[in-house]
Amino acid sequence: MIEIIIEPFKYDFMVRSLVTAIASGIMLSILGPFAINRNMGFMADAMAHATLPIIAVGVFLGFSISELGVPASILIALFLGYIIKNSNVGEDTAIGIIFSSFFALGFILISVLNVTINLEDLLFGQILAVSQFDVLIVIAMCFAVVSLVIIFFKQLLFYSYDPIGAEVKGLNTNFLNYLFLIILSVAIVASLQTVGIILVLSMLLIPAAASKQITDTFVPSIYVSIIFGVFSSVSGLFLSYFFNLPSGPTMSLVATSIFVICFFVSKLKKVRIQ
């Protein structure tokens, strides 16, 4: 049994993939409970899709996706935050406009600049292709995201729960708003190689949603979300190796299976209580 488990790690690319999968799992699932309780799923999806034109131009100029990670995520977060705050069309509509127009712009740029990008890898992830350098970048981003969440946890929670109360208390809510957008954007961009633009949302939201089914309060829901997120990405990686499946979609489906189980466990618990 142990031999079967360690067998994939004869290959360096699998070790790199495992580390990346764990780092992405931690990053996305620590932010997931904030995102689902603040109804930020659509915003997160827009962040992922808005990376496409930046990646297109960056790759055209000779940068790798990892090298583009931090500046791209900060740019996207600041831009989205500014537009949403200052537009008069409503948050959902503003996000929708940015989401679709940036995605369209990305495709146009890829075509016009004749950029060599494997679109399928970009949309659905290709964790097996990560380099040593990519791994280091993802670890550094994971460390930054987790550290910032721990340092500003109470302020972020207060702001997310009662933004008016937080502002009246004297907290810098503008800073907290942009801080959260930036760390969310960093986690999303850093995970693009793991699960891709389209499926990154599943790794952000599904472990957190599953966790919410079986936990009563917020802090435990974060711990359980991290466990589910890491389990989904690691087991998805194993399954994709042994059954020759695409890794990103496999991780996403493992997370969905966990959600379905938690959903029914929660329903059963409620029926028993009644």
Place this chain on the structure above:
Amino acid sequence: MKTAEESVLGDTAIIVSDGCCVQLGNTPALDDVTFEINKGKKVAVVGPNGGGKSTLFNAIAGLVPIVAGSLQINGMSPKDAKGTISYVPQRDLINRNFPLSVKQVVEMGLINKSSLNLFSRKKINSKIKEALENVGLTEKINENINNLSGGQFQRVLIARGLAQDADILLLDEAFSAVDVGAQEDIMSLISDINLDGKTILVATHDINNLEEKFDEVLCLNRHCCAYGDPSEVLTKDVIQEMYGSHFEMFKTHTPESHMKNND
């Protein structure tokens, strides 16, 4: 009428509004509002929907800019006075998706601007316990906030203000969406807190028996229709100025008429 500067020099004025104007978009939400609230007063803020009650609270809390006139809190601008005020907003402005415990919500009153909290864990716990004792919810400390009734929820938010040790407590629509018993509990709690010297402003639609419940009433309909002792300022003219054609409803709406209807 004293000017804002003169009032601040007095040792009891805590909120001084001198011709305060607030604009929301192109609409004037508060127009030339002048009043002066002394420390330790229990004030009802009444007026029609859109009359500027919430806008006034937002102005006091430093959430909206003042376009003309002045508003001073303890001699400071509302922006500088942040932290000395606790605001219990209308329920729908709070994100109730978050499955937080009562303890976590009360602890928010102790969260500082800096990431590092200067209070020790022991001190934090003791302040939370003390605040919950004051609102009579000690046994609910670990309860999920979403399992509480409307009245209990309001009391938790008041406890958050007590933990913060705010000088001024603003309660926006504190009595809406709670039953009569809970309204009585909240009112009695407000009176207890008021005895400790806190200044409390409550926005309410209920203008019945205000003289029994509050020291003063501020009547708003974008401008200040009247301010002072409820038994003196709530005249027919003032009520008509606030509610216009709906005046007749309030004229006949007395506790006695309620009893008659129930018979």
